[in-house]
Amino acid sequence: MMKRILLLSFLLLLLSGCGQATVPEAADTAGATASSVVLEETAMPTMTPEPTATMTPEPTAANESPTSTATTEPVQPTDTPTPTPTVAPEVAVGQSSPASTSATEEASTEDLEGRFVFQVAGGGDIYTVNADGSNLTRLTAGMDPSWSPDGSLISLSQWTEPWGIYIIDGDGSNERLLFDSSVARAPVWSPDGTQIAFYFETEGLTAPNQMCMGEECRTMPGHIQTEWHVGVVDVADGYLHQPYVDRFSFSPTWSADGEWLVYDGGDSGAIPSELHGLCLTTVEGPNNTVLTNNTNDHFPVWSPDGTRILFMHWQHDHWEIYIMNADGGDRHALTSSSNYVKPRPNNVSPAWSPDGEQIVFLSDRGGAWEFFVMEADGSHQRKILGNVTESLHIQYTGVYERVISWAP
Numbered sequence: 001m002m003k004r005i006l007l008l009s010f011l012l013l014l015l016s017g018c019g020q021a022t023v024p025e026a027a028d029t030a031g032a033t034a035s036s037v038v039l040e041e042t043a044m045p046t047m048t049p050e051p052t053a054t055m056t057p058e059p060t061a062a063n064e065s066p067t068s069t070a071t072t073e074p075v076q077p078t079d080t081p082t083p084t085p086t087v088a089p090e091v092a093v094g095q096s097s098p099a100s101t102s103a104t105e106e107a108s109t110e111d112l113e114g115r116f117v118f119q120v121a122g123g124g125d126i127y128t129v130n131a132d133g134s135n136l137t138r139l140t141a142g143m144d145p146s147w148s149p150d151g152s153l154i155s156l157s158q159w160t161e162p163w164g165i166y167i168i169d170g171d172g173s174n175e176r177l178l179f180d181s182s183v184a185r186a187p188v189w190s191p192d193g194t195q196i197a198f199y200f201e202t203e204g205l206t207a208p209n210q211m212c213m214g215e216e217c218r219t220m221p222g223h224i225q226t227e228w229h230v231g232v233v234d235v236a237d238g239y240l241h242q243p244y245v246d247r248f249s250f251s252p253t254w255s256a257d258g259e260w261l262v263y264d265g266g267d268s269g270a271i272p273s274e275l276h277g278l279c280l281t282t283v284e285g286p287n288n289t290v291l292t293n294n295t296n297d298h299f300p301v302w303s304p305d306g307t308r309i310l311f312m313h314w315q316h317d318h319w320e321i322y323i324m325n326a327d328g329g330d331r332h333a334l335t336s337s338s339n340y341v342k343p344r345p346n347n348v349s350p351a352w353s354p355d356g357e358q359i360v361f362l363s364d365r366g367g368a369w370e371f372f373v374m375e376a377d378g379s380h381q382r383k384i385l386g387n388v389t390e391s392l393h394i395q396y397t398g399v400y401e402r403v404i405s406w407a408p
Contacts, residue, residue, distance in 0.1 A: 112373065112384065114354055115170075117145045117154055118404040121395035126156060128170070131406075133387050139172030144186045144402040148193050151354075151407035155187040155196050165198055165233065170407075179233045179240065186251050186402050190258045195241075195283070197232045197252040197261055204229075204247055230263050232283050243281045244288040251299045251400050255326070256306025262291060264298045264400070278311060278328075291328050299349070299400050302326070304356040308376075310334075312400075318344040319398075321361055323378075334378035337365070347372075348396055349403040360384070362396055362403050369394040371404065 248266030265279035277297035
């Protein structure tokens with residue numbers, strides 16, 4: 001009997017041991033499940049950062065903001081320069097390979113008509129050339145050459161003895177001094193060919209200055225200073241007219257009817273001093289008035305039909321060509337470049353085609369100074385006269401040189 005009791009006790013102990021053995025299995029299973037869930041949760045974060053790191057369109061945003069900044073650089077209207085169409089053609093031209101550039105040039109010069117007169121450098125050689133690049137001819141030496149309206153005569157200035165404003169025939173012959181001035185620049189013909197406007201160095205008085213000591217004030221007279229004024233000379237007899245202009249006035253250009261002149265203005269002489277951009281005046285009478293208030297506007301060129309005015313604008317660290325209506329409205333850039341191009345290329349010295357449909361200008365977008373042409377709206381910008389700039393080293397020094405002029 002005792003043996004049976006002992007056997008039953010032993011069996012009970014075995015059964016109780018087997019029951020406890022099942023608990024760890026359940027615990028292990030739960031532990032494995034929990035650990036696998038933890039692993040899955042830790043694996044998820046490695047997936048979520050991937051889109052944020054690589055798919056967030058930061059590069060696109062970066063590209064968009066410089067595009068807007070490229071057009072907002074002038075302190076002026078930034079809405080109109082923004083059009084990417086203006087940027088795209090220029091960047092394409094500037095970045096094109098020499099082969100594609102020359103191919104564009106050869107194709108583009110075929111549709112150009114007329115003749116150019118241009119200077120190699122201020123005071124250097126002056127040449128004429130057909131718009132297609134043929135018949136390159138040296139005429140004389142001087143600066144700021146400009147065709148007469150009918151293309152038969154050329155005006156220019158010379159800073160060698162005898163100094164002054166000269167006229168020569170279109171073939172370089174019959175050179176004669178029209179106006180004797182030690183320092184005269186940028187002669188340009190009136191639409192009817194009877195007068196030539198230019199600017200010259202002269203002397204003037206500074207504005208009076210008021211000085212006060214306590215309650216007692218005295219007005220001190222101005223002192224003599226060097227100034228630049230606009231002059232207009234009659235071609236027939238050399239008679240000089242002196243329009244009402246600012247103390248520092250440069251680069252005059254004529255309206256289509258010959259009634260008005262736009263020039264690059266400066267200090268008006270008012271008290272307090274007034275600085276502005278482009279100004280309007282007439283040959284006779286006190287009609288001087290401000291056209292633009294931006295002091296970075298320079299070198300105006302009135303269109304043949306009188307409705308638009310080209311001008312150069314100093315845009316932070318480089319020159320661009322702008323256009324506006326004759327009343328100063330709707331101003332916008334015709335040339336521009338990417339913010340990522342360093343240094344930024346310069347576009348300078350624009351001149352209208354005789355029909356007002358195209359614009360020739362000088363640019364260093366390829367490294368050296370070269371001639372380009374574009375449509376009047378800034379489209380289809382392409383290099384021209386490649387054979388000329390390969391043989392002649394064109395220079396531009398940033399003193400508002402009138403490098404090129406276009407005749408029928």
